[in-house]
Amino acid sequence: MSELAMHEMDVLRSQLAERAAAEGLIDVSYRLVDSPVGQLMLAATERGIVRVAFTAEDFDAVLGTLAQKVGVRVLHRAAPLDAAAAQLDEYFAHSRTGFELSLDHRLSSGYRLEVQLALPKIGYGHTVSYKEMAALTGRPAAVRAVGTACATNPLPILVPCHRVLRSDGSLGGYLGGLEAKKVLLDLEHDPGTRGD
Amino acid sequence: MTTNPAFELVVRRHGTSVLRMCTALLGPGPDAQDAWSETFLAALRAYPSLAAGANIEAWLITIARHKAIDILRANHPVPMDELPDSVVLPELTGHLEMLDSLASLSELQRKVIGYHYLLGFPYADIPAFLGGNPASLRRAAADGIKAMRGQHHEAEEES
Structure with missing residues (x-):
């Protein structure tokens, strides 16, 4: 053409x-x-x-x-x-630590949605383990289900599933690949010094 | 397949061939562009109720044909006796009667003529859409044009 x-x-x-x-x-x-x-x-x-x-x-x-x-x-x-x-x-660009947007959560339901709605409670620059996230939603035994909820988050970055890690501190999984998860965590842990 | 593809993919896959068809029928410029826009807007309105797995290209061509005819009717109310005697499709594209008589052909004839004359595919490419072979499709097109010519003469004799 x-x-x-x-x-x-x-x-x-x-x-x-x-x-x-x-x-x-x-x-x-x-x-x-x-x-x-x-x-x-x-x-x-x-x-x-x-x-x-x-x-x-x-x-x-x-x-x-x-x-x-x-x-x-x-x-x-x-x-x-x-x-x-x-x-x-x-x-x-490090000039925003939270998002003010209307979100449509219709792609999630049940416990996954519950977890995803709770994820923004983890503040910018902080991380929790899958286990802690399970406790945070009042279901301490649901560690695997938290993993699934994070892995199927339809709104990554905006809903910060990247702030959930394994108990040993290793990254766990990420829909966008581990490299992307690492970039996001580094960005949030090191504010202001990566503004290139 | 439980649903048809996202409409964006329909526009991406078929947008160019529909524009080629509209341009072949109406000439390049605003008329063809209007026909294209009206075609895709109408298609978008109807898309949720289109059966899953339907032949989307054929469906769009049908809509585009109607939109092109609407625009031809608005622009050129051509009286019957001004139609040319010899029938060669590319020269006839400004004339409603030929478009209308396309609809009376067999599905295969109509498709081969449409794909070859309106969409510009060489006969060698058409078996990929319709099966058969280039020679049989060329014959189908020739038969179709002959049939349209026959109708055209009948219409003249009756008037």
């Missing part, structure tokens, strides 16, 4: 997204943002941010899951995610 034709298609697609939004026809809007942990995909419903995905997850596969679980009318549209993109930028 020629550059002109590609430009024409881009214009048509963004006009389509605007008209669709004006008519309330979008179930999920999404956009990509660059970050120190690689490119991220942010997705939102009219209720709030519903998904943050890492490159390793395969964005098209994530769009497919959103189509299945939320609605098939998924379109690229940046505007509903501008605030989230700006706050993530600030977070990675």
Whole structure:
């Protein structure tokens, strides 16, 4: 496709997204943002941010899951995610320690949701063990379930599952890969010195 | 498959071929762009009720054809007797009657003509979508055009 034709298609697609939004026809809007942990995909419903995905997850596969679980009318549209993109930028630049965004938790339910709702209680720069997290939710025996809840967190970074570690201090797992988890923990432990 | 793909992927996969079809029918520029936008907006409205696993490309082509005809009707209320005698599709794309008579052909004829003449695929590429072989598809297209020509002459004789 020629550059002109590609430009024409881009214009048509963004006009389509605007008209669709004006008519309330979008179930999920999404956009990509660059970050120190690689490119991220942010997705939102009219209720709030519903998904943050890492490159390793395969964005098209994530769009497919959103189509299945939320609605098939998924379109690229940046505007509903501008605030989230700006706050993530600030977070990675050490000028923000918490997020003020509406979140849509519809992709989680049951105990997983309970754990994910409790995760923001772990403050910026702090970590807890899976065991402590289980105790924090009033189910001290549910250590494995806490692990699952963290591993399936649909809103990583915004909901800080990266602050949960193994009891021996080792990293445990992370949806975005251990390297990403390490970057986030280093960033939060060493505020202000990584602003490059 | 329990649901159809995210609409974004539909736009990504088929956006260019639908624009090519609209451009073939309406010429490059605002009319083709309007037809494209109306096509995808209508498709987006109807998408949640489209059966899972449906042939999305065929569905979009049908919508695009209707949108193109709407725009042709609005722009060119062409009287019957102004239609040219010889039928060569690319020259006929400005004329409603040919688009309407496409619908009367067999599914295979319509698809081969649409893919070849409206979407610009060489015959060699079409078996990938429709099966068969290039020679049989070329014959199907020729038969279809002959049938349309027949209809066109009938219409002229009746008027």
